[in-house]
Amino acid sequence: MQTEILIAGFGGQGVLFAGQVLAYAAMDAGYEVTWFPSYGPEMRGGTANCTVIIADEEIGSPLVAHPKVLMALNAPSLDRFEPQVQPEGLIVANASLLSRPVERQDVTAITLKANHIAEELGDRRMANMVMLGALSTHLPVLTLEQIKAALRDHLPKRKHHLLEANYRALDTGAARARIVA
Amino acid sequence: MPRELMKGNVAMAEAAIRAGLEAYFGYPITPQSELLEHMAKRMPEEGRAFLQAESEVAAINMVYGAACTGARVMTSTSGPGISLMAEGISYIAGTEVPAVIVDVMRGGPGLGNIAPSQGDYRQVIHGAGHGDFFPIVLAPASVQEAVDLIGEAFDIAEKYRTVVFVVADGSIGQMMEPVELPEPRPLRRERPDWAVSGAAGRPHRTLTSLYLKPEVEERINLRILKRWQEAEANEVRYREYYLDDAEFVVLGFGTAGRVALSAVRAAREEGIRVGLFRPVSLRPFPYQAIRDLAQRAKAFLVVEMNGGQMLEDVQAAAQGQVPMRFYGRMGGMVPFPDEVLEEIRTLAADPPTPTENPRARWLAHMMPA
Structure with missing residues (x-):
């Protein structure tokens, strides 16, 4: 059993961090996991993405052509990666920055206005956690509680004053996630 | 820990x-x-x-x-x-x-x-x-x-x-x-x-x-x-995967080896009896282990993220005892498992001839005339 999650967006949207939170949660749940970042010059101001693979056996390739799950934080990421998602897969997209709906009919699609929700909650930088909350509602391998525990256990102590706000973003994302297709 | x-x-x-x-x-x-x-x-x-x-x-x-x-x-x-x-x-x-x-x-x-x-x-x-x-x-x-x-x-x-x-x-x-x-x-x-x-x-x-x-x-x-x-x-070190009953053997080290592992598992699900040999020590190279495999395998597939550099050592180890193919990506490209899976399918369906030149065939595939 293996689940591949591709997270993509602009540099600065917390794409790599969101992937690390999933990776920590997977490790703590006893899974094998790889977190693979795009580390080239495209990270600087352009698009950033990372692939998280969660499995119950030694993981082969850290990259896949067709991930089971796509979490797209902006329009270019949806354009680029939507066609690659496995049939029956999952797409979670940030409607705040989309110019069109998810077009695939053979996947589960969830959209939510993550930037708007994060701003309502008082910090637009939490959009990645809002998205992660939405993702958790349909992610077969990890629960929202496991993701929260990963934040608590791996966020450096000096940042623990941000925990409550992050939990709120995760909870709100989970509550506002709507299946659109 | x-x-x-x-x-x-x-x-x-x-x-x-x-x-x-x-x-x-x-x-x-x-x-x-x-x-x-x-x-x-x-x-x-x-x-x-x-x-x-x-x-x-x-x-x-x-x-x-x-x-x-x-x-x-x-x-x-x-x-x-x-x-x-x-x-x-x-x-x-x-x-x-x-x-x-x-x-x-x-x-x-x-x-x-x-x-x-x-x-x-x-x-x-x-x-x-x-x-x-x-x-x-x-x-x-x-x-x-x-x-x-x-x-x-x-x-x-x-x-x-x-x-x-x-x-x-x-x-x-x-x-x-x-x-x-x-x-x-x-x-x-x-x-x-x-x-x-x-x-x-x-x-x-x-x-x-x-x-x-x-x-x-x-x-x-x-x-x-x-x-x-x-x-x-x-100091010879290597890892073997699914080789016990393997007719076909993929060989790759490092990242190419683990990409090949995904492909080997997918090919196994399709019923192809294929295994993976992953050299861990490149010097000393596992010549003897590869020679032993060459004696019982139908064909080898060497996978690398270069133009076939380890391929030459595998050929030296195999001493012509097994026909061989090569698949590589170069210049910073990392192969997806699907690409290697396709090579394994071809290897099983249409095995190489003993005189086939692995690098020439691959090059013709990558750069058609």
Whole structure:
């Protein structure tokens, strides 16, 4: 059993961090996991993405052509990666920055206005956690509680004053996630 | 020990520190810079030497000097840095002092790019410096394996008084995986009996790679070769997957090996009896194990992130006993498992002929006329 999650967006949207939170949660749940970042010059101001693979056996390739799950934080990421998602897969997209709906009919699609929700909650930088909350509602391998525990256990102590706000973003994302297709 | 989620570069640095590293010298280059950065932070915390040199040439000569004192010492770089270090590496080998060098390979040749590659295979395994010596070369395929091999690399370097390379690629350097780090080892207090560690109260020692008399240099060469022969007998390492009933064998090291593992599993689900042989020590190369496989397999498929550099060693090992194909991606491209799966399907459905030229066929496929 293996689940591949591709997270993509602009540099600065917390794409790599969101992937690390999933990776920590997977490790703590006893899974094998790889977190693979795009580390080239495209990270600087352009698009950033990372692939998280969660499995119950030694993981082969850290990259896949067709991930089971796509979490797209902006329009270019949806354009680029939507066609690659496995049939029956999952797409979670940030409607705040989309110019069109998810077009695939053979996947589960969830959209939510993550930037708007994060701003309502008082910090637009939490959009990645809002998205992660939405993702958790349909992610077969990890629960929202496991993701929260990963934040608590791996966020450096000096940042623990941000925990409550992050939990709120995760909870709100989970509550506002709507299946659109 | 609990598992920690660590980036390959950081994990290799921390593993070296826990293996009792006393001095690190280096110069930044992507995709290995986090290794140097972790050293910059952690070595002073441990009261040990960290120095960012003015160039790779300087760094390797600092490694050389520190190695002569019997200290546990290492450097890390990427392909262009290895090129600059080649002279110093040969001097270290010629002086018969131990050192560990990490090469996190990137796309090349030339300035190339910073994407993952295995293009330094021939440079490190068959070259590494002028003159008669063989470096020992270990190639991890995961962050945990990188940690384990770094720990072993120092012991191996000291046992055979030679250069040990750990060759990773950009993806192993940059990716995060859970690792179990070893307990920190105490720093060694006693110095080896060849080290120049201060001659007070004992006869002085000389360490050099300069032997003007050929008959003396030949004796040194033979001594180095003798130690290499022992390394060949003791240090062969490889991993086997699904080989028990395999008719077809995929061979690949490092990241190419683990990409092939995904493809082999997918091919197994389609009923193809295929397995994976992943060399971990590239020098000494697992010639005998590959020769044994060549005698019972229907065909080999060698997969690399270069133009078929290990392929030539596999061919030498197989001695023409098995037909072979090759699949590679170059220039910083990493193959997806689907690409390798397609090659396995073709291998099973339409096996190669004994006289087929693996590289020519692959090249024709990559660059149709």
